[in-house]
Amino acid sequence: MNLLTDPWIPVREQGKPSAQKLTLRQLLCEDTKWELCLPRDDMEMAALQLLVCMAQTLATPADLRALKQLISKPFVELQFDDGCKLCADWFRIDHPQSPFMQVRGVKANEPTPMDKLLAGVTGATNSCFVNPAGLGEALCSGCTAIALFNQAMNVPGFGGGFKASLRSSAPVTTLVQGEHLRQTIWLNVLTSEGIERLLPWHRKTEGQQPTWIEPIKSETFSATSIGFLRGLFWQPAHIELLPAQAGGNCSCCGHKNTEVHHGFNKAKFNYTVTGIWPHPHGARTMTLKKGEQEEKYLSFTTSAPSWTQLGRFVVRREVDDAKNPGQEPAAVIRQAQELGVRLTLCIGGYRNNQASILARRHELLSLGEGWNAKPVIVQEVVDTAIGYRDALNKALFTFFKGGGHKGAGVPVHETGKVQFYRCTEDMILDTLAGLDFTNPAPKISALKEQLHVAVVGLFEESVRPYMNDPNLIHTMAVSRQTMRKRLKELKPQQEGGADGKGK
Numbered sequence: 023m024n025l026l027t028d029p030w031i032p033v034r035e036q037g038k039p040s041a042q043k044l045t046l047r048q049l050l051c052e053d054t055k056w057e058l059c060l061p062r063d064d065m066e067m068a069a070l071q072l073l074v075c076m077a078q079t080l081a082t083p084a085d086l087r088a089l090k091q092l093i094s095k096p097f098v099e100l101q102f103d104d105g106c107k108l109c110a111d112w113f114r115i116d117h118p119q120s121p122f123m124q125v126r127g128v129k130a131n132e133p134t135p136m137d138k139l140l141a142g143v144t145g146a147t148n149s150c151f152v153n154p155a156g157l158g159e160a161l162c163s164g165c166t167a168i169a170l171f172n173q174a175m176n177v178p179g180f181g182g183g184f185k186a187s188l189r190s191s192a193p194v195t196t197l198v199q200g201e202h203l204r205q206t207i208w209l210n211v212l213t214s215e216g217i218e219r220l221l222p223w224h225r226k227t228e229g230q231q232p233t234w235i236e237p238i239k240s241e242t243f244s245a246t247s248i249g250f251l252r253g254l255f256w257q258p259a260h261i262e263l264l265p266a267q268a269g270g271n272c273s274c275c276g277h278k279n280t281e282v283h284h285g286f287n288k289a290k291f292n293y294t295v296t297g298i299w300p301h302p303h304g305a306r307t308m309t310l311k312k313g314e315q316e317e318k319y320l321s322f323t324t325s326a327p328s329w330t331q332l333g334r335f336v337v338r339r340e341v342d343d344a345k346n347p348g349q350e351p352a353a354v355i356r357q358a359q360e361l362g363v364r365l366t367l368c369i370g371g372y373r374n375n376q377a378s379i380l381a382r383r384h385e386l387l388s389l390g391e392g393w394n395a396k397p398v399i400v401q402e403v404v405d406t407a408i409g410y411r412d413a414l415n416k417a418l419f420t421f422f423k424g425g426g427h428k429g430a431g432v433p434v435h436e437t438g439k440v441q442f443y444r445c446t447e448d449m450i451l452d453t454l455a456g457l458d459f460t461n462p463a464p465k466i467s468a469l470k471e472q473l474h475v476a477v478v479g480l481f482e483e484s485v486r487p488y489m490n491d492p493n494l495i496h497t498m499a500v501s502r503q504t505m506r507k508r509l510k511e512l513k514p515q516q517e518g519g520a521d522g523k524g525k
């Protein structure tokens with residue numbers, strides 16, 4: 023199966039229920055408005071990311087003007103053919119010598135079942151609750167390619183000495199969502215200018231082949247020696263699919279009577295990359311530790327909702343000192359900022375404990391008109407909301423510990439935080455989506471109002487069960503005082519019209 027020529031892309035026409043498989047040529051050269059259609063959101067996002075990387079391989083627009091052309095109009099067939107010349111042999115998953123994202127001759131004691139290729143289907147204790155039974159039993163070639171790609175890019179690795187992706191174990195991916203699939207793909211393809219800014223060594227490494235054609239050497243090398251396309255398709259493990267069998271049903275997309283894969287061989291493989299490769303689909307943070315800058319990709323390390331990290335996804339900030347870390351949004355988000363498009367952010371990632379996946383999270387967040395001129399306002403909204411969360415947290419923590427008096431002894435602040443996230447998420451997301459970035463003050467003011475009410479309500483709800491305990495009367499008063507003081511700092515009374523926070 024060749025991903026360049028065979029129908030493998032699982033889609034449905036917008037507004038219609040029936041699913042079908044498209045070729046890349048149909049998707050890119052025709053004008054129908056499609057959307058991806060798979061039973062798992064992470065597989066859909068991986069399919070999108072794979073399509074973005076393939077489109078990037080077929081055509082890299084020179085500049086934003088050329089990119090806008092690609093976003094607005096279907097690809098001309100000739101352009102498609104031209105693009106295929108360079109990579110005609112890259113995308114065959116059954117290629118006799120260099121199959122897509124695999125190596126030939128992998129020696130393993132026994133084959134691994136396909137469900138190990140799907141993130142989080144096995145391994146974690148909760149997997150049987152969140153995944154339907156038999157999800158990874160047999161996969162069609164299309165779903166296999168998507169799963170192979172996802173495993174190499176976004177999943178914590180197989181554990182036990184297997185290397186993780188170039189962005190380490192479970193990075194968050196941020197992409198730009200367009201109005202339909204073809205547009206979404208091109209919105210995430212970088213221009214040559216963008217690539218050169220991201221990888222100053224781009225010109226030198228442009229001709230490199232992907233890892234399954236020119237294998238990674240088992241040695242230590244610098245991230246700056248890895249070319250753009252080679253990095254986009256980096257396969258850190260040695261994997262070889264067992265031959266497909268005809269006449270099966272795909273347990274992921276449901277495709278019937280087709281070629282399916284039942285297993286693969288895998289083997290450990292070691293190498294060391296020094297430095298960090300600037301992957302265009304992920305945001306990074308930079309911290310100063312003992313005078314040295316440490317850089318890493320964002321990941322979901324807690325159960326806090328995605329909006330708490332939104333600032334890092336869209337706002338660039340230099341690292342100042344040990345207390346103020348720097349942040350660098352994904353290159354595709356910065357490019358969207360330059361394009362000036364309204365931003366719907368597609369965010370996806372896994373929360374893991376080493377090789378085991380605890381949760382997966384894939385969602386869309388929208389930003390209102392004009393965000394690109396003042397992305398720093400996004401940070402302001404996020405910081406504002408976090409300020410209210412912390413006001414509640416501080417007050418309830420005081421109630422828990424007592425602060426010199428008898429405390430409740432029950433960590434009410436922890437449930438309080440969960441409740442805060444639950445009841446404020448919609449108001450925060452609605453504010454961001456509806457914000458007029460040229461005049462944000464009224465909406466931010468209204469949000470503060472809502473958050474204020476929410477925090478007071480949640481505080482009272484949390485302490486109510488202890489109302490009749492005479493030993494806690496004093497602590498309750500002290501913690502309520504703490505909350506009021508914090509809230510006052512967040513939204514001073516007597517504002518005299520304009521919001522005082524406009525610096």
Ligand SMILES: [Zn+2]
Pocket residue numbers: 161162163164165166272273274275276277
């Ligand atoms: Zn399938």
